[in-house]
Amino acid sequence: MEQITAGVIGLGLMGGSLCKALERTGCRVLGVDADAKVQEYAQLTKTIAEPLTDDNLPECDFLFLATYPQGAVLELKKRASMIRRDTIVCDLCGVKRAVCVPCFQLAEQYGFTFIGGHPMAGKQFSGIKYAAGDLYMDATMLLVPREGEDLFRISRLSELLHRVGFQTVSITTAEKHDRMIAFTSQLAHAVSNAYIKSPTAREHRSFSAGSYRDLTRVARLNETMWTELFLANADFLGAELDTIIQSLCEYRDAIRDGNAAELKQLLKEGRERKEEIDVEWRA
Numbered sequence: 508m509e510q511i512t513a514g515v516i517g518l519g520l521m522g523g524s525l526c527k528a529l530e531r532t533g534c535r536v537l538g539v540d541a542d543a544k545v546q547e548y549a550q551l552t553k554t555i556a557e558p559l560t561d562d563n564l565p566e567c568d569f570l571f572l573a574t575y576p577q578g579a580v581l582e583l584k585k586r587a588s589m590i591r592r593d594t595i596v597c598d599l600c601g602v603k604r605a606v607c608v609p610c611f612q613l614a615e616q617y618g619f620t621f622i623g624g625h626p627m628a629g630k631q632f633s634g635i636k637y638a639a640g641d642l643y644m645d646a647t648m649l650l651v652p653r654e655g656e657d658l659f660r661i662s663r664l665s666e667l668l669h670r671v672g673f674q675t676v677s678i679t680t681a682e683k684h685d686r687m688i689a690f691t692s693q694l695a696h697a698v699s700n701a702y703i704k705s706p707t708a709r710e711h712r713s714f715s716a717g718s719y720r721d722l723t724r725v726a727r728l729n730e731t732m733w734t735e736l737f738l739a740n741a742d743f744l745g746a747e748l749d750t751i752i753q754s755l756c757e758y759r760d761a762i763r764d765g766n767a768a769e770l771k772q773l774l775k776e777g778r779e780r781k782e783e784i785d786v787e788w789r790a
Contacts, residue, residue, distance in 0.1 A: 510535055511667070514559045514567040516582050517541075518549045520630060521599050522573025523638025526554045528671040531640050537563055541578075545635050554638065564589045569667060571624075572598040575735050580609045583621070592618040595664050599624055601688065601732075603651050603681035605739040611653045620660045623651030623681060625688070626673070633729045644672040651681050689743035694751065696733060697744070699726040 511534045515522045518540040526536045526549070538555035540546045549555045557563065564570075564586060572579040579598045590596065596619060600606045607623040614621035628646035630637055648668050652661050665676040679687075703726040711719060737744055761770040 511568050512537065512566050513667075514538070514564060514570045515555070515573055516559065516571070516586075517573035517578070517599075518545050518554065518635050518638075519573065520633050520635070520637050520642075521626065522571070523549065523554055523635040524640065524642035525571055525573060525599070525671070527638060527640035528643055530554075530556070532667075532670045537567065540635075548635055554635065561586075561589055565591050567591070567594055569664070570594055570596045572596065572600070574600075575732055576600045576602055576605045576739055577735060579606050583610055583613055587613045587617045587619075590617060590619045594619050595660055596621045597624040597650075597664060599626055601625060601692065601736045602739040603684040607651050607653075607681045614653070620656070621653070622656065622661065622664055623684075625649045625651075625684065631724055631727045633732070641672065645674040646672070647675040647677060648673045649684055650676060650678050651684060652678065685740050686743045689740055689747045693733075693737060693740060693744045694747045696725045696728055697737070697748065698751065699723055700728060702726065 513529050513534045513536055515526050515529075515536065515538040518526065518538050522538070522540075526538050529536045530553075535557075536555050537557050537559035538546075538549055539559040540549065546558065550558065559567075567590070570590065572582055574582060576598075579600050583596065596610070596614065598606050598610065598621075600623075603623045603625065607621075610621045610623070626643055626646060626648050628643050630642070650661065650664070661678070668676050699722055703723050708723075758770070758773055760766075761773060
């Protein structure tokens with residue numbers, strides 16, 4: 508079997524972890540990062556076999572964009588003319604409309620295949636020093652192919668992703684992805700980050716258990732990346748924030764007014780919604 512060559516642009520947590528996972532499958536991994544120190548670290552630790560350059564970019568069977576959304580588009584635009592027509596390009600960004608629309612256009616213009624991607628995996632820490640070859644083990648990868656994309660090309664990418672460790676590869680649209688991720692990921696990060704700002708947080712020692720840890724785990728985020736993700740998905744995230752603010756105001760008003768019946772009903776509704784969703788997921 509001929510060895511696969513995969514290029515990775517961006518060698519932080521996600522890109523570095525992908526490099527390690529690809530190398531474990533026997534791929535030849537080429538990588539590049541805008542930070543020279545990260546690039547050097549990746550070479551010294553053998554996270555990559557060689558640097559990705561303009562000269563060897565055409566050797567890539569797959570090219571992964573593991574940068575922030577705007578960076579992914581800029582990197583692809585810069586290198587589009589060097590990419591082989593049979594190469595499959597995939598990004599790892601947390602929003603899809605802002606990436607897929609311009610990248611689909613570039614792929615059509617230069618003749619290669621672009622498929623949007625978002626791995627449902629990660630850590631609360633960022634940077635290549637936290638990269639791990641098993642980060643994607645048993646995780647789900649969401650793919651957003653162009654409408655009417657060749658199924659063989661989607662299958663080629665899916666096969667490689669399964670070899671990397673992904674248990675499930677799911678196909679969706681950019682719009683559905685961004686609407687769902689606004690609730691399942693972005694809202695959770697915004698709430699966690701806001702929650703920890705209470706003055707009481709500095710005094711909580713010995714007064715907290717699992718609920719505090721669970722709710723604040725993702726407050727320790729990369730503010731540069733999440734600012735870009737939030738703003739790129741402002742419509743869907745804004746709607747989710749409006750919904751939770753309205754709900755919190757209902758709880759606040761019932762507590763302020765001493766309205767036990769209303770508060771009990773609100774809490775009952777939340778418990779029942781959680782139970783219903785859990786049953787649906789187990790079915």
